Amino acid sequence: MTVEVPPWAADVARALPRPLLFATVSGAHLYGFPSVDSDLDLRAAHLLPPEEVVGLRVGPQTLQHAGMRDGVELDVVSHDLLKFATLLNSRNGYVLEQVLSPLVVVTTPLHADLVVLAPRLVTRHHAHHYLGFAANQERLYAKTGQLKPALYTLRVLLTGIHLMHTGRLETDLGVLGTGLAYVPDLIAAKREAEHGPLPPGAAERLAVDLPRLRADLAVARDTSRLPDRPEPAAVDALHDLVVRTRLGRDPSATGRAPA
Secondary structure, eight states, X not given: OOOOOOTTHHHHHHTSSSOEEEEEEEHHHHHTOOOTTOOEEEEEEEOOOTHHHHSSSOOOSEEEEEEEETTEEEEEEEEEHHHHHHHHTTTOHHHHHHHHOSOEEEBOHHHHHHHHHGGGGOOTTHHHHHHHHHHHHHHHHHHHOOHHHHHHHHHHHHHHHHHHHHSOOOOXXXXXXXXXXXXXXXXXXXXXXXXXXXXXXXXXXXXXXXHHHHHHHHHHHHXXXXXXXXXXXXXXXXXXXXXXXXXXXXXXXXXXXXO
């Protein structure tokens, strides 16, 4: 589906009190099922100056902002470049999805470098992230019976399966769920209300499909051709990127809105 990002999203991201390296949209907008009352989740990386890293007064590793704009609830989170790179060089699917999000509101040449490097850091062990995330959402769904955690559980499992099979990241449930005939109805219901009920019959289908997909992801992990560890040359390149950027040898520390 086509997702419209508010034109002021870049201004909201740049209001954080450190230079941005990128900012992208995450959450329901990225997953292909925003509702009319969805909040806007912005995820970013910022750059601390050397004096806030090597001295006694250490700058914020994570910046957060919450608020409202034009009736839209905001959730903005940014990590310093070193923290972001450390997470990226792990099996953290959150930051992988953030840096590779196609919904870009602020970008830099360094962001472009990260987009190139990120796929080379993907391993079969990213499946553990998706299995864990799905388990948390499935517990929430079992407790509440609500549509939103059901959609999140489906999306997470299908993203993990696709990543294990192809090495490529896909987060849009409308693309991932083409083999499940009831997914369009779930997405349509979610568009109407953030915390709406499940459509009739969906609970019965989910009771069958969620355990099957969870098992499919475990098998996909065990049979994936993805490596056990990130590509060493990519890790070296990520290290060099952090060092030269921190020391001011890279002119990419000022974020710009995408063309």
